[in-house]
Amino acid sequence: MRPDYRTRFAPSPTGLLHLGHAFSALTAWDRAQAVGGSFLLRMEDIDRPRCRPEFEQAIYEDLQWLGLSWPRPFRQSDRMGSYRAALGRLGMSGLIYPCRCTRADIKAALSAPQEGVPVGPDAVIYPGTCRGRGMEEAGPDDALRLDMRRAVASLGNAGFQENGPLYPGWHRLDPDQLVAELGDVVLARRDIGTSYHVAVVVDDAAQRVTEVVRGVDLFSATPIHRLLQVLLELPHPNYWHHDLIRDEHGKRLAKRDDARAIRAYRAEGATPEDIRRMVGL
Incomplete structure (x- = not known):
């Protein structure tokens, strides 16, 4: 028991x-x-x-x-205050930046001949147009993105335990893979003030969840969540991703x-x- x-x-x-x-x-x-x-x-x-x-x-x-x-x-x-506090902590660490790009802007940037169109858990991987903008430049219509290259410097040997039947075992996070396959993910949408990624890790910690049971469609987002747990110094649960x-x-x-x-x-x-x-x- x-x-x-x-x-x-x-x-x-x-x-x-x-x-x-x-x-x-x-x-x-x-x-x-x-x-x-x-x-x-x-x-x-x-x-x-x-x-x-x-x-x-x-x-x-x-x-x-x-x-x-x-x-x-x-x-x-x-619980919006808890999410704002988490974003504030990431901002103080210099790990997020404001992004004013629309979907059309991103599509246009990725249509350049020298660019591919890589796809991650949140659709196309952001090309980094606004990377380097400081939080002091943030406006009310900006989204907030994680600077993935800076963020992975804190990873160490972090990983997560998958207990489900589809991908069982220990999955170590690969910094290069996170940069290449996930990119600068959105951590706060301009219309709701946070994102699923931030809310889920903050709430799993607050509810003291020891095993996350969810669909395999979210397996590809788990490295983002584990990275945020490292950055925010939150406890990390095990995972059980089931088939759909x-x-x-x-x-x-x-x-x-x-x-x-x-x-x-x-x-x-x-x-x-x-x-x-x-x-x-």
Whole structure:
């Protein structure tokens, strides 16, 4: 038994939960239950224009119907001060810079003949147009980017432990690979004041998460999160990245696919046990 084990399910209330969400939540729940640990819930609602209270309420209802329970949930919209503090610390260390580039600017820079079009977890890798601008130049419409070349100097032998079945083992972070394949990622979007990358590592530390259970689509972002944990001196959890639930054409499910929403199956008379069978549990 491991009563110190803590994991979480962290949906965004921008639509109804579907079978893929059920698989992720149930996987996390089962892993916590197996060792007598804790299952936590976090609402990742920093993208306020897209979040809806009716979707948040539906998440609670669907998860309870599946048989899950949790302590009082975290809501990211209540924690903006914590994210600003983390960004301030990175700024004081000279590791972030303001970026005024639009998507069109980045596309134009990458269309130059001497440039390739490398792609990372957050779409195309930023070409560095604004790198070198100081934080004193930051304006209200600027995004904030991590200066990856400076950041990796603090890495040492950092890595992360993957416990999932797809990429098990210890993954050491390679500084050159981070620079080449991830680039200067955005740490604060101009419209919401932070980013998923910052919020997730700050919240995992605050909730004392010991193992992050999430889809394999986020595996490529894990080096960013581990790097931020090093830079912010945060504890680092282990990870369990699971496969994705896909439709009959092999396409991953999306929130707009209402036909596979948990709520739709409930309305048709499905039971929680039926949902478990549908997702292979």
